[in-house]
Each structure stands twice: as C-alpha cells, then as structure tokens.
Amino acid sequence: GESVGLHLPTLSVQEGDNSIINCAYSNSASDYFIWYKQESGKGPQFIIDIRSNMDKRQGQRVTVLLNKTVKHLSLQIAATQPGDSAVYFCAETQAGYALNFGKGTSLLVTP
Amino acid sequence: DTEVTQTPKHLVMGMTNKKSLKCEQHMGHRAMYWYKQKAKKPPELMFVYSYEKLSINESVPSRFSPECPNSSLLNLHLHALQPEDSALYLCASSQLGGSYEQYFGPGTRLTVT
Numbered sequence: 001g002e003s004v005g006l007h008l009p010t011l012s013v014q015e016g017d018n019s020i021i022n023c024a025y026s027n028s029a030s031d032y033f034i035w036y037k038q039e040s041g042k043g044p045q046f047i048i049d050i051r052s053n054m055d056k057r058q059g060q061r062v063t064v065l066l067n068k069t070v071k072h073l074s075l076q077i078a079a080t081q082p083g084d085s086a087v088y089f090c091a092e093t094q095a096g097y098a099l100n101f102g103k104g105t106s107l108l109v110t111p
Numbered sequence: 112d113t114e115v116t117q118t119p120k121h122l123v124m125g126m127t128n129k130k131s132l133k134c135e136q137h138m139g140h141r142a143m144y145w146y147k148q149k150a151k152k153p154p155e156l157m158f159v160y161s162y163e164k165l166s167i168n169e170s171v172p173s174r175f176s177p178e179c180p181n182s183s184l185l186n187l188h189l190h191a192l193q194p195e196d197s198a199l200y201l202c203a204s205s206q207l208g209g210s211y212e213q214y215f216g217p218g219t220r221l222t223v224t
Binding site: 034102 | 154159205211212
C-alpha cells in the first residue's frame, strides 16, 4: 500500500541567508523542469523554469541549476525573506503536458 | 489576466451527493488540467484537456467525470465519492506548445462525509 509521509522534508533558514532546495528526478528523457511555490491554502505558483539544453537560469533572487548527468535540480533563493516560507515543488515533463511533481520541501524562514 | 479561478472554495458533500467543481481561465490557454492534492503531498494529475478534448485520463475512477464546455471552462462532476476522495482539487491551464508552464487556480477544498 501507499506509505504515508507525515512530514515533508523541511529546510529552516534565517532571514537574509541563502536557501538551496534540491530535487532529484528519474526520467533522463525529461526536457523541461519547473519550480513551484505553494503557500498554505493556495495553489502552486510558478517561480522559474529551465529547459534541458541549459544548466543554469536566473530570475529575480532565484537561480535554478540543472545537472542532467546526475539528474539533479536545485533552486537557490538569495537573501531569503519571511514571505518565502512555503512548500517548494520541482516538476518535470518530457515534451508533454503531464507534469510530474517531486515530493516537495517545506522552507521555513526564521527572523 | 493571468488568473485561474475555481469555485467553490470549499465543498462538503455526502457520499450520495452529486456536485460539480468549476474552473475558468481567460488567458487563451488551450490545455486545461485537473489535479488532486492530499495534505503534505504533491499534486497528482487526474485529467488533461487539449483543444477541449480529453487527452489524458490517469486511470481516475468513474465517480469523477470531467467536462470542458469551451476553451475557458473546465468542470469536474462528482458522484458517489468516498471519504478518501477528500482533498484539494486544483485546476491549471497552459499554452499548447512553447512554454509548458501551468498556471494553477487556488483549488477547491473537498470534504466527503
């Protein structure tokens, strides 16, 4: 049967520090990757995306790194703020519509 | 307008009830999606519509019946649900081709009693 995860992996950082959230994926044919932020009681909100022909992409205070060799994706948030506290999901797809979401990481920013 | 709206925000229904969830977007997106999300879990894809036609059904039980009346609207009809169907139901939309970014609505929190 399905295993029930009672707790999401949690990353606790101090306000002003940089955060790094990691994600592993399994499909080597995936060609599009996206990070979403989900605050309590809300739907997922787009943060940043990256295609498989790139290994780095920067946005405002966020950077996504893609390592296709080890099938690893990371999200870096600079100068983390209390408003960044949320659950972060990576998602990937292989040239299609079906996004496969990772398990999620809960980011807690402390003052 | 980059918003996906969903109604109702909350829904409590009995196992013999029939209800519908509604989703609307006006971004001109021709792909629309239903996801189910349990607490502390990632969203799980249920259905995908492209050009108003069902293109993906992820082996969802027939007590969930999707409908796409036009390019802006997506419904999810519910009948004879079970308590384990209680979850957050998310609607999303995206372009077809180009960016695969999906825009999500706020969800409907469904409780089956």
